Structure formats: structure tokens, C-alpha cells
Amino acid sequence: MMRSRLALVILLAACSGRQNALDPASAQNRSITALFWAMFVVAAFIWFVVTVAFLVPAVRQRRTTREDAEPALELPAETSRRQTRLVSGATAVTVLILLVFLIYDFGVGRALATHPARALTIELVGHQWWWEVHYADPDPSKIVIDADELHVPVGQSVQIKLVSRDVIHSFWVPNLIGKRDLIPGYTSSIFFTADRPGVYRAQCAEFCGHQHAKMALDVVAHPAPEFSAWLERQRAPAADPSDSLAANGKRVFLSAACSKCHAITGVEAYGTVGPNLTHLATRRTLAAGTLPNTRGNLGGWIVDPQSIKPGARMPSNQLESRDLVALLAYLETLK
Amino acid sequence: MNDGVRAGRARSSVDQEDAVLPPPQLIDRERLEADARQLDVTWRDPGGLWGWLTTVDHKSIAKRYIITAFLMFIAGGIQAAMIRMQLALPENNLLGPDRYNQIFTTHGTTMMFLFAVPIMNAMGLYFVPLMVGARTIAFPRLNAFGYYAYLVGVVFLYVSLFLNTGPDAGWTAYVPLAGPQFSPGHRVDVWAQVVTFTEIAALAAAVNIIVTALKMRAPGMSLNRIPLFVWAQLVVSFMIVFAMPAVATASTLMLAADRAVSTHWFNPAEGGDSLLWQHVFWFFGHPEVYIIFLPGLGMVTPIVETFCRRRVFGYDALVLANITTGFFSFGLWVHHMFATPIPELGQSLFTAASMLIAIPTGIQIFCWIATMWSGRPRLTTPMLFVLGFLFTFVIGGLTGVMLASVTFDKQAHDTFFVVSHLHYVLLGGAVMPLFGAFYFWFPKVTGRLLSETLGKWNVWLFVIGVNVAFFPMHILGLNGMPRRIYTYLAETGWGPLNLLATAGAVVIVVSVVIFIVNVAVSWRGGALAGPNPWASSGLEWATTSPAPSYNFVHTPVVLGRHPLWDSVGPFPVITGLRTDRREVLVTTVFDARPDHRHKEPDASIWPFVLSLAMGVTWIGSIFTPWAVPTGFAMTLLVMLGWGWQSSRVTDVERVETEDRLVEAE
Amino acid sequence: MSLRCRNAGWKRGARRTSGVRLAALMASVVLIAGCEREARRFQESPPTASPTGDPLVVSDLQPGPAVVVSNVEAPYDDNAWAVSEGKSLYNAMNCSGCHFQGGGGIGPPLMDDDWTYGSEPQQVFASIAEGRPNGMPAWKFMLSAQQIWEITSYVRSLSGLNPKGARNARDDHMMRKPPEASTPNARPKNSTAPR
């Protein structure tokens, strides 16, 4: 009990954060959290009662009966009747509680299952070990392809279409919505409506190989106008570098291995093996939420990714320091 | 202890058909000792290495089974410790992702397939015959074969692990990750075949226990008098018979075939289905959990009875709870797949079922508590383990109810919340009763008692350790920490609680070390126990500790649910089984009336040889499909040898009994 | 233990005299082989960034006394993981665009026993790194030596030139051909380097 109260304190303390199921930032998760707390309180109470129920007889009688004491096999009828009543009563209560839980859960389930006809559709493609994001649009030339970061408008229902091209991954933003697996051969969808701007951390929740641990995704919820502005910016191709260093970096990017796997819109780089880098500089993290997006980290990632994400598909690149500096300068222009 | 007992003598049908039965008589000491000597000659297996390899004594086989499985518990525990060490700090570099994946996969595989199921089977194989008053188990050779098959699996897995070929796709081996494209090499093949071995072993044990419990019970032990431990074992054995073939199919026929001979069961491109694996696997995987902890619950009852000096409350309720749990457990598997694209309605159905199963479990707990209230619990180590079990398992059960809810499960699924839940259920529901059982039955196996002082340390540290190690994981899960990650970033803030969990793990390790010391010391040096140290009620206590190779000099006769408590005065037995050959009494399924006498086989090397042949087959199949036909041919030959040897006519003699004896109350 | 021991290991073993030590060595070799077969080396720079430094022979014909060329051992021929990495590179870098799954098309077949520029590891490496005149591009500026070695081993596995246990089984795509693991070893008819 002592420990459980302590735990309760920790639990309450741990109820906030950018990757926390109990800190809801969406209508859907609010109802789930409510359900959780309801179940938690009831469960804690039951556990408390049961614990008391078996500890009392245990501590009540310290005087131990002699081992060979002839066991009293037949209890007084009245006692056993009382016991029967108690046990069947407890059972009945159990059934009742379960029934309530069940109905409550169905209710929440229905609420989550219903979603508006028109929702912003975003396709999320899972790769070992990064996320590819497509912002759908009826006009093909307006489709935006991004990676490792998911932007959604606040207050608008969002449909995430989940696709995997290799193994099973699982999309899970604790603050916004529960899990949905990305299963090869299946296309499934999940809906949610963020109701609070902020940055929420999602992490692949189905074991997907060596770098399962470092396959994260920042979900950024903007106010609607801010979101559409952001989307508009994303549609723009990469601007041509102004200064010579960056221009040189662009040359490096195209002549070195980079462009064989990575695409930059507006440049002759169309690789699809790795993430699209058109707006790399605007991203908050590198290597699927593994490193903050800083020049130093970027350099380290380019030169020796295998010590950061062992097993990742990104090869280490031996670049002249001159070229590396130029390349970094160029990549930083990709706003 | 059998001196001065009355015996209703059962005559064989060979001598005069319709004679009136003489009144029961006392068996004198000379007769008793003569029979014992004779039986010892008949039943003792040859000594030496040869004897060690050929023995079919269910007790020595089961003893090895238990010891091997416990070694697996230690191995899995070491892996668990490594996992906890790696996760103690954020961005820790103790184990790389590659090593870590092998370790956690082997941990899961070991604990589920090589420790939990086998040790529960083994307890059954040791005690079921004793508890039902049989001379031995129904199929002694099959029993031996099962153990060796299991042993091959154990050795294979660990040799592979040390060759850097440990499975690394998780103990659930989800495809496509475990499939041929994303798991090149032989790591996952090893997993698939290890699973095959344990399945075969489990099935052998299950069949054995079913037949023993249904056909070899002592006269008078009608169904409604079967001890609850035996009931649990019986139910679990039936579950094994239905569940294990599923995973055998999935791992051996589908996954291994996909990997070895390019079948397309799980290849979505060619029309296969990657979800199929999860369905088939969890159709086994969920009952698996109950296969592991129902025997645990079965162990709780005799301990509670013995140390409360009371008959357990609600025998019928407990039996029915066991059976219903067994049934329901097959209707829950989809709650492991709530995050996959499965129709809402179907999910709700499985939610309902998953919650339903809490009811029988609840009833059992209520019954034990009621028993304790009516009695005066003696807080011996076994009893303390039972209390620890109640304390811990209830938490696991309640989080289980939470997880049954689709909506919440999608938040908790595949996170440390689930890790925590399943460890609460398995450590609390199975391992704690198991430790209790170790303390309770150790004297019966070795003839000596375990040290109570060390025992107290053991139990307290274990219960505290488990809760400190696993409770924080609930919070970690809700804070977004997924399962099976080899490290995590500092800014996630998961560090402190992980450190706490690791500390708890250390406490568990200490506790287990104490247990090992306790066993090591007490095996030879412990206080002598005598036949029935706890003044308990089961038949297993009606013979010497350790029990002789023939278990009982004369087959006991049961007059109630608690034979040793029920029979006032001399203990009733029946005589008439031949002592010059391995003969057992086969009784009827329902009322356990003596039906006929059956000759059990003698010691044999064939089970050992067969398991080797099978081992070659399956392990070879990893490297070339041709190993399968050749291996099968080899296996067939060995089976011929086996059959040849045991083809000597085993004459069955009908036994006539007068109802008075078995009906006696 | 049917894990294959690597030639080097056997040679070393052969020189031992004491049977016991031999046995011990065998055991360790088996162990090494096992580790080798299943190892996942993410972070290493394999030997010789480019084999041009080493003697590379594409013609069997040598004027005067023939120099015996020591073959560079392919670092990944015996490593299942690296071979499968080689396969994913083979597809990602569009090798499959011309050679398909070994049957060939724009480029020659790779699963048969006919090798225009030699089947030895360093010859295959050279073909990939330096390119070949009749349409094979030069990849050495695009791929690291490690990647080229991985592809080399995969290419050799297409005609079963590397140990069976290290070859790929079927992938999760259309079944285009029997997987490398069950491709018969096609002994190169006209591989040129001394063997």
C-alpha cells in the first residue's frame, strides 16, 4: 500500500510531457485518459481491498497452531454459509464492475470510431528506420513529401493513412491517439483531432529491427492558418544557394553519393531510398528524432552514421573537410 | 508408515470367479517388507551411466526436467539482468542493438518455452502419479523421450546463442521481420526449431498427465475427489493438446518453410498474409499464458489448505474456475492484435471475452481468502509466497482487465506497461507459487526440509524485488516507452524510473541466489523431513520421502478429498498387484473403480535415441530441406526398434472389486 | 555443427600436429565460422578501398612465365547479413534495372556460369567500381568500398559462388526465380584469374 501510494504520487507527477499518454492533446485521447483514470481508481481500490482481506487473517493470528493439530475439517454451518454469501457477493461485484468497464469501453470505442467525412489526409510510410510523410492533394503537383516530422492543424480532423514497405511498424503519438500498426500488404487509417498546439513525440511501437529504438517522429500541431502557411512553404522548391560556399556544397551534394538516395525538389536529385531533404533545415531533428538538427550533428551523421544508428541504411561518407563544410553550408540553406 | 493397515484384497479374475470376498485384514510388517523388497527389485532402474540414460522412472526424469528448467530460469534471468543493465541509463552502450536483440529474444524464448511451460509440466510429471496414488506415470518411455527432446532444444538454442546465432526477432517472431528477407542467416531458423522441440516435449507431457490423471487414480478417487493441483494439471494438459499444434504449424510448417523452401504463407506480394502469423501464433500464445499460471494456482490450494489447517473453501467452484479459464483462454488471442487492422466489432467481442476471464480467476482468489479467514494461517515460507502471489498477481490481473479495453490497450500495447503487466502475471501468478511449491514439496523430493530462515529472506526479497522492478514500468509505458528498444534518449526522461527498475532487478537476483544457496545447503544438510512434514492431506505424503521407485508398497484406497485427513485409523490400501513385474492398476475414469491391471515397460535407451534422431532431423532441416526426409527415415527406424523391444505381449487382467470399498465415505 | 569453416581456418588447422590441439582449433574455427556467418558488422572499413592496388588479372594469357595472382578473399562472401545488404543495394542502386534478378537484360546475366570480366571477388569488385566499356557504369564515386564489397558478394551469390549458408532466401516480392540459397553453384566456365 505504502509503495502503491508512492507509485500513485510518481504517476501523478509523471502526467505531463510531450510523449505521455496521460497528457491528452486531442479529443480522442481525452476520452481514453478519462477511461484510464476511471479504471485505475477502481482497480487500485479493488487491489487495496483484496490486500487487506488477506493480510488481516495473516497478521491477526500470530499464535500458530501446532502442526499435527487435528484439522477441523467441518466448519460450523453458519460460518460456511457466511463465507458462501461473501464469496458469491464478491463475485457478483466483480461481474458488475466488469460490465460497467465493458460498456464504458464500448462507448469510448464508438466515439473514437466516428470521424467527419472530410478530413485532411496524410500518408505515412514506414521504412527501416525512418518515416516518410505525404501530404495528399487532389492536384498532384501540390503533394508535399517530407520525412521524420508530421505537421497537423489544430482543431481539424486528420486522417493518417498508414503504409509499410518493409516490416511492421507502429504509429503511436501517446498524447494524441493510441497505436495503429503499419503492416505490409495492408493500408489502414487512424483519425485524430489535435486540440492543443504543441510538439508531441511519437516513436515506432512495433519491434522493427536494429534501430527500432531510434525511429521517432515529431508531431507538430499548429493553429490552422499557421499550418496552411507551413504547407505552402513546403511546396516551394529548394532555393538556389546565394553564396559560393553553399553553391559549392550543392555541387558536392550532386557529385557525391548523396543524390543517389536523397531527393531535393528543384535540384537534379530524385533519390527515394532515403528521406527527402528539400526542407531539411526546417526540421527539428535528424536521423528520425535521434539528434537535434544542428550543424555539428549533421556533420557527424554524414561522416559516421553507423556509430549513431548502427545498422541504419545510411553509409559513412569519407568527404574532404572542405567539401563537408561546403555541403553542410548548402544543407543549411534548405529552409 | 503402512504397518497395521487394513487391506481390501482385490483378486484377479484368474482365480475363482464368484467367490465371496473375505473381510479386510491387516497386513503384517513381514508381508509389507517382503513386498517392498520385491517391488524394489522389480522397479529400480539399472545404475551407472547406462541406467542414467535408460531410466523411465517418472520421478528421476521429472527431477532432471525441473533442474534443467530451473537452469533455464537462471539463464533467462541472467539475460534479463543484462537487459536491465543496458536500460539502466539512457544512451547506454553496454550492448549494441544486435547483441541486445539476441539477448531479449532469447530471454523471452527461454522463459516462455524453456522454463515456464516445461517446469510446470515437470511438476505435474513428478507429483500427479504420487497424488493419484499410482506406481508410475502412464507412458514412462514417452515421458523420457519428451525430456530428451526438450533437452535437445535447450542445448541447441544456447550453442547457437554462443555462436552469435541467437534468434533476434523477438520471442513472438513477427513476420515479415522474422521472414526470409529481413532475417537473413539462421538466427530465426534456430528459434523456429527450438519452438518445435518444446512443443513435442509439452505434448508428450500433456498426454502422459491426461492419461495418468484419468485412468490411474487410486481406487475411490472419483472425479470429485481429485486434488486441485491435479485438476489444474489436467486442464492445462488439455489446453496444451489444443494450443501447441497451432504454434507448431506456424513455426515449423509456415515460417520455417517460408525461410527454407520459399513457400509464400507470409509474402503479401504473392498473396500471402503477414497478419496470418499473428493469428496463428497468438491462438497458441494466449492460452500459453494460462498454461503457465493455472498450475501455479493449482499449487496455491494445497499450500493454503495445509497451512490454514482447513479444507479449501469451494472445491467445486475452484474446479469449475479452472475449466472455464481453460475454455475462455482460447477466445482471447485477438487482444494481442488490437493495433492491427481488424474490424471494430470483432475487437469488442474479444474485449468482452478478455474481461470475462477475470471472473473465474477472481473466484479462485476469493475462495482462498475465505479459506484463510476461516483458518489460522501459519506464515511459513510457502505460505508467504502465496501471500506474495496474491499481493502481486492481483495487480497483474487488474492491469490485465485494463488492457482488455481496446481503446486503452491501443495506448498501452507494445509498451513497458504491457511488459510490466505480463511480468506481474507470470512472476506473480506462476513463479511465486512455484517457489512456494519448491519449499512445500522439496522434502518429498529430497527427504529434507529447506531452511526457513533463508526462505524468509528469499520470499521477502523476491516480492519486494518484483514490485520495485516492474511497477515503475507501468509509468514508463504510459510515458511512451515502447518495448524492445535497446536504448532511449536522455530527454525522454525515462532514465530515473529505469534505474529504479534495474535496482529492483538486482534485488530479485539476490533473492534467487539465496534460494540456490538454500537448495545447495539443504539438499544434503537440511533437516530430515519424514513422510509428511507439514501434516498435509495429499496422497503424495502417504509414502516415504523421497518416494521409492515404486511410489507405494500397496496402492492406497481413497475415502475422501483429503485422504490423509479423512481416514481415521489405519490407512486403507488394496493388494493383489503383482510385485514381480512392473504392474499398475488401471481404474475407471469417473468413479476410479479398479478396472484392469497393466504391465508398464522397463527401462529403455530408445527414447534417448529417438530424441537424438529427431534432433538431427529438425536441426538439419535448417541447413538443407533434405534433412527432413532422411531424418524421418531415421526416426522411423528408431521407432521400429522401440516398438520391437516393447512388443512383448503385455497381458491385461481384469480386476473385480466390490463396490463397498470404493464407495466408502 | 554444419556451420562451414572458412578455408583460412582449415589451412591453419592442417598445419597443426597434435590431434587434441587440432580438435580444439577445429572447435574454435567452427565457432569463428559461426560468428562470421551471422555477424553483423555495421562499422568497419573492409580491406582495400579499391583492388586496383592489388594485382588484378582479367586475361588468362600472360606473356612469359605466368605470375600467380593471389586472390583477395571477399570480406563478405561468408556473411549472410552483408550479402542481404548487398541485395538491397543491388536493387536500390538499380543494378536490377539492367541485370534484373540475375537473368540479365540490358546487362549480361549474372546467375549463369559465363563471366565476361571474371568471377573472382576482386574482378567483380573492379567491374562494379571501375565500370566496363560496354555500358557498365563506374560506381566508385557513388558507393563506399564496403558497399561495393557487399554487392560483390551478392552478385557472386547469384550463381552460387559463395557458401550456401550465407546466401539469401526468397524476398517478399514477386517470385521471379529460385532464391540464391537454392541456386546450384555454377562453376565459372571462363573465369580468368588463376584459381
Added chain:
Amino acid sequence: MQRRQCAWVRIQSRLLLHASAAAFCALAIACKGDRGAQPVALVARTGPASPSGDSTSTFADDGQWVRPAKDVQATRFSGLTEITNKNVQNLRAVATFSTAVNRGHEAAPIVANNTMYIVTPFPNFVYALDLTKEGFPAKWTYKPHPVSAAQGVACCDVVNRGLVFDGGRLYFNTLDARTIALDAATGKELWVTPLGNINIGESITMAPLVVKGKVIVGVSGSEFGIRGWIKALDAGSGRVVWTAYHTGPDKDVLIGPSFKPFYAMDRGKDLGVSSWPADQWKIGGGGVWGWVSYDPELDLIYYGTANPGPWNPEVRPGDNKWTVTLFARRPDNGEAVWAYQLTPHDLHDYDGVNENILVDLQWKGQQRKVLLRPDRNGYFYVMDRATGEVLSAEPYGFVNTSTGVDLKTGRLQYNPEKEVKTGQVVRYMCPAAPGMKDWQPSAYSPRTGLVYIPHQNLCMDEEGLEANYIAGTPYVGTNVKMYAGPGGRRGSFDAWDPIAAHKVWSIEEDFPVWSGALVTAGDVAFYGTMDGWFKAVDARSGKALWQFKTGSGIIGQPMTYKGNDGKQYVAVLAGVGGWAGAIVAGGLDARDSSAALGFVNAMRDLPEKTTKGGMLYVFALP
């Protein structure tokens, strides 16, 4: 003078087409009376064959064969009548000539001024054979020495589809994307114009068309993510006069004010950009490697563009303009007059490069200038070549990838069950990637009014893959496995009635009929098979009349001419290869069913039936 005559003839023929068969004969005689040409030859004439004023290519002269398609209307019809369905069985080989090249020979030999000219596959040798001397000895040989690396960017064997004679000059293209003009008499190189860059996958395999002093050339490489274009070079200097791209903004596509597509789906600004995902149009394919035909009267060139890249359609949502599109352009400045996208958002590599046969037909009671087009997507299109309206589009084989063409919107109606999906094998898509009919040109006979279509009958399984673009490497992104279509015969040679839109007769062949067709006024149709039989059949009944076994499979284009001895000769190049013959030409391994884009799987038995080797065969009556 000449022009007025034709004008007169044209008027006559118009009347004639209203008139009865009797009147037809009458006019035939009349014509014979006033000019010495073959009467039947006149009927199909719709204007001067070549505006270049070069005497050798006036319609009057059927003795020569100056371009692969015979005339700019691409009829592949010869008015020569010496060889008829009565005497063709006496045909015998009179000369052969080895080309010294072993890859697929898709070119047509051409004849002008008693000289035969041949262009071989890579390395694109050009031979001039003197037809006046016995055994047709070589006059001269020209070797362009194309870059050998170019073989690495030829998707479907290193073929060349022929050269053109015009005004005493020869024009042809090399695999490494150069156009070369030679002096036909001496073989002297007049000019060389590099047009493409093999490092981005550009190559040229087509035969140029020369009209109004312009050499029209298009690029190959839609399987390499090129940005397709067609160029006009000044025949005199080789200077590029205009370039039209087939993706991108209107100004690059040369879409201007005079652009009037018939259907709404082809109207709109910069469709070449807006019908693609960002930047995808830059690597969107749409080359031109097939046939260009010309209508001197409307002064329009007609050609279709190739498939979009990559094959996997999920990578390129949208209509992907202007790939798989039929263009009508002005030869002078290249401006587009109309366009019609035959296969919007192509799913199955149904390039639109097939020949367009320009004839005048009696359509629903009125005379119309039409364009006949057996398309790769399985439909035989009859279109109004002035407006781009589709008059009819009927399948000429088994099609299940689409349900038809909506004549109101002009859109091809896809069958959703046969759409290519990433990571999932879709089975039994018919026709397969090579289409119902690939490059192999058909012929039209005004005497029978039938189109003679050599084509294949293949279906395929296909799986979409993630495609990665690396300049100069294939950009396809699919697994394909082809096999014989319904009936199990992989090819057929059909006679199709464009007006009634039905098959008149059909000859099934075991292998795809990958050779061109030829039909003559003697009512004989010629074609070759991939197992090396050169066949003559009755143009009216389809009855097999004569066949000859050549040294290698035939994928070339048969032609006929009149020698200076006055005899009619028939010539064809043997030499198996091409996409269909790659298994033999490239020595591919059939264990891999996806080899050569899946075609190998359908041709496993070809190596047993034929071997490679280029050889010219010339036939004549004894």
C-alpha cells in the same frame, strides 16, 4: 504541272470513292491512259508524297523505297504488281549480304537510284549495295563509331529502325544520340549533330522522317527517366531548328495559341507540369522512338510519345501529360496543333509510339481525312486527323486492362482490378507491357481497304516497386513476368477492316510477330517470324502462299522495289533481337522470369528455335 495533275486526280478519286466499283475500274483505265503509273497506286494518294521536291520520292514512282514506311503517309503499300498471289510461290532468294552485326535488326533496307542502303544495329554501320551489279556488291561502307557505353542505356536491345533517303542524302541516327547525314552516292559524311546525352539515359533508335527540308528526330530512354523530346534539324546544315519536349511547361512543349485539342481533358495551361508531382515531370519519360508520318495537305506531322517514367504508376499520380500522347505539329516551327492523350496516367507501359497511317476513308457516308492507329493499349483507333477526334476505338485483341474508350471524353476506361500496385502482384493483365502491338509497323492496302497488323498476344503479372532515380540507370520500378495470352499463341498477323472495325482474317504465330508488314498491289502481304520464316500470304484471304527459312529470326521490315532490270524484288533483314529477342541476342538466363523486363519468361523456347546473326535477303521471281 505535276501538282495540277495530282489535284485533278485527287478530285477524281474523291468522286470515285462515292462511285461504284465499275466506275473505279473506269477511272483506273483513264489514269492508265494519261499516266504510266500503276492505277491502283493512285487510289490511296492524298497528295504529293514529299514536299522536298525530290523526284525520287514522288508518289508516281513505286520502283523505289526511300524510307522505312515507303511513303510519308506510312502505308507500306507498294503498287508493284509483278509478284502476285498467283505467282508468289515461285519466289526465290537472289542475293544475301551479311551485316557483320549480331543484335536485333529492326531496320528496313531502302532503295534509291538502284542502290540499296542498310543501317545495322549498334555499332550502326551503313552499307550501300550496288543493285546494278550481279550479287549486289557493296559500294561503300560507313562506320559512325558510336560510344560503346551507349549500349548501357538501350532499354530493349541496341536496335536501329532505319534510315531515310532524301534529295541525294541519307539521314540516320546512332545509338549514342547523334544524327548523321551522308552523301548517298559516296557515303561521305556531310554533318553530324549530337542531340542527346547518354549519361542521363538518352539514346536514339528511331528512323528519322524528312519533310520540307527538316529531319524529324525523337529520343529514346523513357525507361531511364529522360525528359522526352522531338527535334527538327535543318536537312542542309544539321542545325536544330526546333525542339519540343513532352513534359513541362507549355512553352517547352511548343503549345501555343494555335493549339486546339479536341477533348477537354487535353486542354489547360501547363498540364505538362500540373499533371505531375513536383519535379517528377523532369524525369517523366515520354520519348519518341517510333514512327512519324506527315500529311502534306494539312501540313501536319503525326507522332505519339512514349510511356511515362517510372513504370510504377503510384510514384506519379496525375495524368502525366504529355506522355503516351498523339501529337499533330507543324513541321516548320513545331507548334502543336492538336494533341490527344491515348493513355492518361499510363499503368502498363503502353507507349503511344506506334505508326499513324494517313488515308482518306468513307466514314458514315462522308469522306474524311482519317488516321489509322493500331495502338499498344489494344485499341484500333480511327481518328479525324484534322481535329483529333476519335471516330472509333475497338480492341483488335484480348484486352482486360481497360474496358474501352469513352468517345465523349476521349478517355481510356481503366479496369481498376488490373491497376499496378506497389508491393502486390497483380495477375493476368492483358495486353502485357509490349502492348497488343509494339513498334512493328503495319501496312495498309487501298485495294483491300484492310490494315495488316503484325502483333503479339501476351499477358503479364506485375508488381510495383519503389523506384529510385539515378541518372543513366533504368528507372522502372516494377517486377514483370510475361506469358502467352488467351489461346497460348504468342503472336498473330491480322487483317483488320478499319471501317467495320473487325478482324477479316488472322494468322496465329507461335512467337510474337515482331517484324514489320508489307502489302503490294499484287495482293500479297509479307511478314517474318522470330523463328526465321519469311512468309507471303494472300492479302484478301490470308491464305499462306509461300515461306522461306532465313538464318535468324526476322524482326526487320520487309520492302519491295523494282530493279533496273525491271523485275520486282522483295528484301528483308534477318537477325533476331529487339526486346522480344533479347533472350537470344543478349544470351539471357530464362531462370529469372523477370529478365529483360519480364519478356524472357514468355520467350524461354526461342533459343532452341533460332540463333543470332544479321543477314540481308533479297527475293525475286525466276
